[in-house]
Amino acid sequence: AQSVAQPEDQVNVAEGNPLTVKCTYxxxxxPYLFWYVQYPNRGLQFLLKYITGDNLVKGSYGFEAExxxxxxxxxxxxxxxxxxxxxxxxxxxxxxxxxKTIFGAGTRLFVKA
Amino acid sequence: xxxxxxxxxxxxxxVGSPLSLECTVxxxxxxxxxxxxxxxxxxxxxxxYSVGIGQISSEVPQNLSASRPQDRQFIxxxxxxxxxxxxxxxxxxxxxxxxxxxxxxxxxxxxxVT
Numbered sequence: 001a002q003s004v005a006q007p008e009d010q011v012n013v014a015e016g017n018p019l020t021v022k023c024t025y026x027x028x029x030x031p032y033l034f035w036y037v038q039y040p041n042r043g044l045q046f047l048l049k050y051i052t053g054d055n056l057v058k059g060s061y062g063f064e065a066e067x068x069x070x071x072x073x074x075x076x077x078x079x080x081x082x083x084x085x086x087x088x089x090x091x092x093x094x095x096x097x098x099x100k101t102i103f104g105a106g107t108r109l110f111v112k113a
Numbered sequence: 114x115x116x117x118x119x120x121x122x123x124x125x126x127x128v129g130s131p132l133s134l135e136c137t138v139x140x141x142x143x144x145x146x147x148x149x150x151x152x153x154x155x156x157x158x159x160x161x162y163s164v165g166i167g168q169i170s171s172e173v174p175q176n177l178s179a180s181r182p183q184d185r186q187f188i189x190x191x192x193x194x195x196x197x198x199x200x201x202x203x204x205x206x207x208x209x210x211x212x213x214x215x216x217x218x219x220x221x222x223x224x225x226v227t
Contacts, residue, residue, distance in 0.1 A: 032213045043119075043203050043218030044157075051213045090157070096212050099145060099164060100172075105156040 002026065004093050006104035013081045013111050021076040021107045023091030033074040034092040035065055044090060050074060081111045115140035119204045119219030126226055132191040134222050136204030139185065144206040146187040147216065148179055151201040163187060164209065199226045
């Protein structure tokens with residue numbers, strides 16, 4: 001079965017420190033992987049995606065993600081966190097030719113000043 | 114550029130009343146359309162998706178239904194709301210024919226069933 005796991009309900013980081021939000025997936029085939037961010041009472045905003053090629057993907061607002069096929073992981077990273085990065089982050093997966101996007105449960109990021 | 118509109122933003126309805134949430138997309142044609150529900154500010158549950166006019170796929174059996182009367186219009190309905198229907202409903206679209214294209218979400222409707 002297709003699934004996405006975000007093992008941390010919450011991640012706390014001090015402003016200026018690097019941040020990592022973890023994501024693993026189970027797959028049969030080649031996945032397309034996505035990260036989205038959600039601010040309170042808003043829809044999800046697309047941050048970045050992995051299709052193929054370079055394992056390090058760069059996205060919006062200074063975020064990047066590293067695809068690791070052997071570990072079936074797609075962790076979100078940022079070298080220096082901002083207080084404004086505090087939000088709910090979702091990892092998602094879709095399969096080649098598929099119509100459905102499967103989301104993880106979400107990880108709440110708190111960046112403390 | 115493409116935009117997605119979803120309304121209303123908030124809705125309070127009594128148990129047993131009908132529901133109609135509307136979503137429209139501008140600036141693209143024949144999009145794939147989706148309805149998700151988010152409970153308690155957490156994970157997203159896919160309710161329905163549509164790949165074309167009149168074509169609806171249901172993911173979760175429940176008292177909700179969806180319709181796509183026009184290419185860029187997606188409607189979520191219920192004849193009689195239950196307390197358990199409360200939640201944050203999100204409409205989304207993505208380009209057809211591109212499996213790698215991301216979803217683009219509306220700002221959601223917060224539904225409270227009392």
